[in-house]
Amino acid sequence: TASTVASAELNRRARAVMPGGNSRTAVYSSPYPIYVRYGHGARVVDVDGTERLDFLNNSTALIHGHAHPTIVRAVAEAAARGTSFGMPTETEVAFAEALTARNETFEHVRFTSTGTEAVMMAVQAARAHTLRPKLAKIAGAYHGAYDATAINNDGSGSLITHATLGIPAGVSDNTVIIPFNDPEGALEVLGRHAGELAAILIDPLPWRIGLVPASAEYLAALRGFCDEHDVVLISDEVGSFRIGMGGAIAEFGYAADLTVLGKVIAGGMPIGAVTGRRDVMAVFDPSAGSPPLPHSGSYNANPVSMSAGLASLALLTSDEMDRINGLGADVRDRMRQILADHTPGGWTVNGNGSLFRVLGPNATGADGRPVNAVNLLSRALLRHGVHIGDSGLGCVSTAMEPDDVDAFARAFTAAADDVRACLAQ
Ligand code: PMP
Structure with missing residues (x-):
């Protein structure tokens, strides 16, 4: 097992100045935590000099991947x-053009620095557009740190x-919780708040509740409710x-009124975006005087993130998307097979495209x-040279090749054996 003494020592220093020794739960x-020194491509190197394959990204x-x-x-x-500037930039315009070209429902866009802020602005936009207070969200789903x-x-x-x-x-009085993938149950709760709801917020592939996709019937039920009651989806x-x-x-294949983006669109630089229907996004428009929803932020659309975003989207061609989605399917299949062969059972591997989550x-x-x-599994994987999330979340990056998936499968097999040895038989 690789030494982690340098991380332990850094954490000792860190705890003197930060609660728990870092800035992110x-x-x-x-x-x-293991502290990282640098990353390159599909790999990260920690402060003790140990290199691992990074499937958390x-x-x-x-x-x-890292440092493309x-x-x-x-x-x-x-x-x-x-x-950063106190003026808009050409890069912002170019990135807005590149992003809105990805989906015809992305009519207008505004940039923030994080996904959390973009969710916040989307919810506020829905409130400003509908003049209603309530937000419906799915039980258990994660959308960042914004209060509502x-x-x-x-x-x-x-x-x-x-x-x-x-x-x-x-x-919390203004946040309505609906059950996931239960159209009737959700409509029953929504019906009780119909005249007060500004928006329904849904991640169609919610990782924190298992990375299970929303069903077509569920999405159709939410869309139908929004159409009937003028609620922003x-x-x-x-x-x-x-x-x-x-x-x-x-x-x-469903229609949203607003879509919130972040993460991959800027290839690792801080980013968030709210995009969607022009008439809803109009709440941000200051050209006719003070807008219904002023949108501030010293780092909104900062040119470094905009530039990284342009580069990231250009690299994300449909061939590359197909390639990593294929690697993702392979990773999921191999994890299922290894878990079936090497553990007593009860495991599930979910995911779409390049994403996976092990339960x-x-x-x-x-x-x-x-x-x-x-x-136990994620820690065993760390010992065998692979990083995934503590919750079993992971993904493939364009920096990966089939060889990396083979190396992942070898580490995963060894980790599954370790886990079996730790569990009561
Ligand atoms: N929404 C979802 C679905 C997310 O997964 C996250 C981040 N994990 C966020 C919002 C918040 O984004 P950020 O971390 O950039 O604030």
């Missing part, structure tokens, strides 16, 4: 021209509207846009206590 892991944001030369050049050239959407986002299917201690009751594709050239609405059985350790089997 998802990348903490107990007893301390910064929570699926890095569709071209074309993206690095775009970033360097943009930075040399100035990193950070309610009931822990992956549990419970319909109870539970917020974090940082979110006051007034916010928002498709959060911060994670799921990468499944096809036109994003998830194109792959799943584990309710397991008991050799000491008789309950254990999180997926955590």
